Amino acid sequence: MSFLPNIIFAIVLIVGVGFFAKNVKKIIRNIKLGQDVNRTDNAGARWKNMALIALGQKKMFTRPIPAILHFALYAAFIITQIELLEIIIDGFFGTHRFFKESLGGFYTFLISFIEILSLLALTATIAFLSRRNLLKLPRFNKAEMLGWPTKDANLILIMELVLVTCIFTMNGTDEVLYSLGKSHFEGTGSFNFAVSQHLGPALFGGMSEGALHILERVGWWGHLLMVIAFLNYLYFSKHLHIILAFPNTFFADLNPKGKFDNLESVTNEVKLMMDPNADPFAAPANPDAVPAKFGASDVQDLNWVQLLNAYTCTECGRCTSSCPANITGKKLSPRKIMMDTRDRLEEVGKNMDANKGVFVPDNKSLLNDYITPEELWACTSCNACVEECPINISPLSIIMDMRRYLVMEQSAAPMELNAVMTNIENNGAPWQYNQQDRVNWRNEE
Template sequence: MQIVQQLLFVIAFGIAVYLFAQQARQIRRNILLGQDEDLTDHPNLRWRNLLLLAFGQKKMFRNPLVAVLHFFVYAGFVIINLEILEIILDGILGTHRLFVPVLGSLYPVLIGLFEVLAALVLISCVIFLVRRNVLKLRRFMSHDLDGWPRSDANYILITEIVLMTLFLTMNAADQQMQARGAEHYIATGPFWISSHLSPMFNGLSDGAVTGIERACWWLHILGILAFLNYLPYSKHLHIILAFPNAYYAKLEPKGEMDNMPAIQHEVKLMLQPELATDSPASDVIPKFGAKDVMDLTWKNLLDAYSCTECGRCSAACPANMTGKLLSPRKIMMDTRDRVTEVGKNIKANGSFQEDGKTLLRDYISEEELRACTTCNACVQECPVSINPLDIILQLRRYLVMEESSAPAEWTGMFSNIENNMAPWKFGPEDRENWIQEMNS
């Protein structure tokens, strides 16, 4: 019987890891559909960002209470899952609490700490469920979360509650069997929480308690393996991608926008035509801005997959607050949906086959893009260093420079820049007239 359980565990574990690896490779391929961008400069600053923003969750602590609760969930997820290593080895080797002889008296202390974290995770997830579904905070009620995104958040919170409950129940049943001196259950010493829960099994037979312990063990590990394979389809993929996304975040000041060398070259020629003779001719016509996800950079696409859908960006967006159509969170969600669709297209056909859709207009409308004030509030607020503004600017560049599509208010300025080399409706020879007027 033990051999059968080991075999079943190895099969389940192998299938779960294989499926997750397949999805991880697909997501990596999707991200690399973006244009190349070198973000390897200043590694010291990048490691600092990773430690402060991803590990330390620095931006979350602007709201201390929520930050502490989120930190419990985050720390619980990372630290408690260290215990999974023992569960996996026990499942493969057919042992029970393999690390007890190795860690000795330290073992119940570690499990006790894990149990405290599990209880904190459980409590925090209940509070987060109440915030979303009872208090109904405004940023969680936005229409860009209608349907699957809102359900996804609830499913994850419920799953974490169930997993933590199974963990504590498993340990409580284990403690009960240790107290009864059952042969298979190694004496570990009391655990900090489950030892107080174990008396609830006093009236049950050994077989019933063992069945509960084994059922919780299997459901706990299978639940974690299922959660692992749910991540690629969920906003909670940020649990993994927040770390590289923080590392590769742009280091320039948030108000500094990227210029396109091709545009700079054209402006220089306009201002100084004599430079034209010194400039090498090029047969390559540059493409300005982005129309679809393949025109964005790989970092833009990594941003999209790293989005937590927390809505802090949209809550801080002045356009969104004043009722405009723009939601930076939706920009990221739409980008992720489009690149996922393109990835499926490539996987099915071997290469991308035109599907009559683009990120611009089919997913993100011109009205959304026009509403952006480029204030960088969304960039500042994102806890995992996502930059929705960069995507907005690239899509707007395409509209203006490739399609000559711009609000009427802008066309006069463009005309002045083209004719007068300045935004104002004055020729160069008239610009100093105000000096004469001041002296008169």
């Protein structure tokens, strides 16, 4: 018996997984460039979020039709890994359908279930391709989706089609070979897989034994190679959410929507001002410390959860399609905010790769080079984007941190906002009235 196929299999698998692991390390390094934030509180609520939103896809079902189609793809992706596990075992040890002997009738049920899910996934994939390329839904045709994002979405769907084709080619040809007593699995009869028992004879019934064996191997190797290609393609694709949706929902902000966090440095200053016993002339504890930066102008100023959000974004556009600013023609697109953050983070990562792990200033930043003040000030802070996101991403948190930088570091707020803040400072209200004028209505008869 030749061990060459087993050796080739092992090399392909190890190299493929090795490249994937290398890219995962890059992603983790880039996310850790963000500022520290504690998201380990209330573990019970966090596990519940992950179970309901990432695993159960609870928020997807606000739009039932795409939710059902997506669930079909998702379920097929999860369950098909059982068949992939069998392929890996067969590849290493030179066996064929390793689990069939031990599982018996349950094996037939299991593969039949995978085939039914694969058929549903095929239907969903065709539907998604049609929605993007024939129906041309508005949220898939925004400015930020032109070029690579659209190609990426189509490419991943085409890969799904190839993968499902490989599954049915492998099972269908094996079904015919087994009925002829020529399968790698010993015995004769029929596997009786739900789809392949009909599809196999219909498509491959008249072929020679040699052709059937070749096609069966094409399907088997095709399945493996597509999975490895998909795994390594994830790094370059929006489909990282397949993996990152789980930590993203676990570490999501549990505070009620609309509750903003306060800058610790500002809070401490206010507390000192309100403390009658504090010495305003006392020297700082560490006179050499670099003053804290207010807000964010680049990805390193954001916290690591916001950077995780950027990598997790599915580019589905639900946030943008629900954004009142975008609906009324403003430049803001919450989806673009996340895509720009990820693109800038990748640029910073490549800079570090080229400079032995050290970031060399490149005279660029997330603010202005990727996201303009016009986009930031168009936001109404309504939280519609946060509510709509199926995996609890918060574009609003990034918008607010960048606004803080514009106001507190650059004094670059819009004229109208500057007037409001001046009035609050001088009059205790947003309006240009003094305190006495504001209560004159009480004296009116």
